[in-house]
Amino acid sequence: MEILRLYDFLPSGNGYKIRLLLTQIGMPFERIEVNITKGETRTPEFLSKNPHGKIPLLEIEPGKYLSESNAILVYLSEGTEFLPYDRFLRAQVMQWLFFEQSSHEPFIATSRYLISILGKAEEYQEAIKQRREPGYAALKLMEKHLSANQFFVGERYTIADIALFAYTHVANEGGFDLTQFSAIQAWIERVKSQSGYISINQE
Amino acid sequence: MEILRLYDFLPSGNGYKIRLLLTQIGMPFERIEVNITKGETRTPEFLSKNPHGKIPLLEIEPGKYLSESNAILVYLSEGTEFLPYDRFLRAQVMQWLFFEQSSHEPFIATSRYLISILGKAEEYQEAIKQRREPGYAALKLMEKHLSANQFFVGERYTIADIALFAYTHVANEGGFDLTQFSAIQAWIERVKSQSGYISINQE
Structure with missing residues (x-):
């Protein structure tokens, strides 16, 4: 191969x-x-x-x-421990993956891009402001779920966690304050402790 | 069951x-x-x-x-003719599903919602204007693909077609002009001719 x-x-x-x-x-x-x-x-x-x-x-x-x-x-x-085999658990993974792309990434990732990657917070202040409320709504939904669950699906680390972790753990770079979300913070630590973890700036 | x-x-x-x-x-x-x-x-x-x-x-x-x-x-x-069994074809279906939710629906569906469902085109004219360019970019990408393919994946009708058809065939209700997209128009007719087709307002 x-x-x-x-x-x-x-x-x-x-x-x-x-x-x-x-x-x-x-x-x-x-x-x-x-x-x-x-x-x-x-x-x-x-x-x-x-x-x-x-x-x-x-x-x-x-x-x-x-x-x-x-x-x-x-x-x-597919076929690894990171995607459940059970049909309904797999469907729940898909649900969170689509949630991430439609209700999380457009607000949290985009804010980070404008502020920290492009460094143009002032120029794009209106676009950033528009993303504040829906971004926090996504974080609140995650907080609610993680207050009752260790991981997003099936009480195990899956690609749903990977997808949501990617932009959540650097949400502060998009101007989002995570200190009010204690369940998210504890989950971030759980993800970081997974075997084979690498950081976002690690080649 | x-x-x-x-x-x-x-x-x-x-x-x-x-x-x-x-x-x-x-x-x-x-x-x-x-x-x-x-x-x-x-x-x-x-x-x-x-x-x-x-x-x-x-x-x-x-x-x-x-x-x-x-x-x-x-x-x-899963397990039906609407989702390919082949791993790479199934991955391509997923690719179009995520494209639909991140690069199509937020612009085309939202414009239709504001204009035709809420009937508030004037009040939301700025939000609608912002969605014009990315909405047309999604349609252009679809047109390019459909100029060389009968359907989105594997030359067969799949859930990738269903997902993209839902808001594309009523894009005019969001102020998008489909007359310039002949491959999309031909594909819309192909979808409508599928067995068991029902229209969007059919209960």
């Missing part, structure tokens, strides 16, 4: 999800840095690989690509 | 996805109308079923709930 190639941008939480899972599974991969702040996902060459112009992008074998971070997580975790 | 209960709102494209698939699979279900414009997803009773306060919500058996339309599609289609 060819080695997996991951087109990635180190500060990206979406890219980090894949790096973290691959490392925890123990699957070797080659990481190719693509700087999204310099338009490197918009070149004709990159667009020929992913017409959507986004990272992470996984090259499974030469010329065979898969995009969308959470779709990549599902693909890589 | 208990009959499935679907908490739903008839004009909702996310709800329609589930109605359409269940009808095409031939699985009976009870539909419970919840009017989101009247706050019926925010009552303590509904929030006890889905803390996220959203429809569609599938009650698989009494007290056992699943939310997020695309997670429900995956759950219901």
Whole structure:
């Protein structure tokens, strides 16, 4: 089998999800840095690989690509301990993955991008302000769930935790205050203590 | 087995996805109308079923709930002709499902909601204007893909088509002009000709 190639941008939480899972599974991969702040996902060459112009992008074998971070997580975790085999538990994992992409990432990740990656908090203050309330709503929902559960699904660490951890643990970089969310904070520590854990800035 | 209960709102494209698939699979279900414009997803009773306060919500058996339309599609289609068995094809279905929720629905569905469901185009003109460009970007990407493919994945009708069809075929209700997208228009007709097709306003 060819080695997996991951087109990635180190500060990206979406890219980090894949790096973290691959490392925890123990699957070797080659990481190719693509700087999204310099338009490197918009070149004709990159667009020929992913017409959507986004990272992470996984090259499974030469010329065979898969995009969308959470779709990549599902693909890589099938048959591993990180995706439950039980049909309803697996459905709950999917539920949290879609929640992450529709109700969490657009607000929390985007705020972090504007403030800490682009460093343009002033220029984008209106966009950041609009994301405050829905971002906190997502965190409150997570807090409620984690107040009664150790992990998101089935009381075990799964890709649902990986997907939600990626941007939650750096939410402060998007101006979100996590100190009021004690269950989230305890869960962040549980995730960090998992075997094979790597940090977001670790290549 | 208990009959499935679907908490739903008839004009909702996310709800329609589930109605359409269940009808095409031939699985009976009870539909419970919840009017989101009247706050019926925010009552303590509904929030006890889905803390996220959203429809569609599938009650698989009494007290056992699943939310997020695309997670429900995956759950219901497993083992049917609407979800490929091949691992890479299934991953591509997931890719389009996440694309739909992160890059399509927030712009096209939301515009339709503000303009045609709430009827508040004037009040929300700034929010609608902000969604124009990313909405058209999603449609362009779909047009490109459909110019070379009959369906989204594996040249067969799957839940990827159902998920993308739901809000695309009524995109005009959100102020998006589909006349320039001939491949999308041809695909809409192909979806409408599928066995067991029902329209969005059909209970």
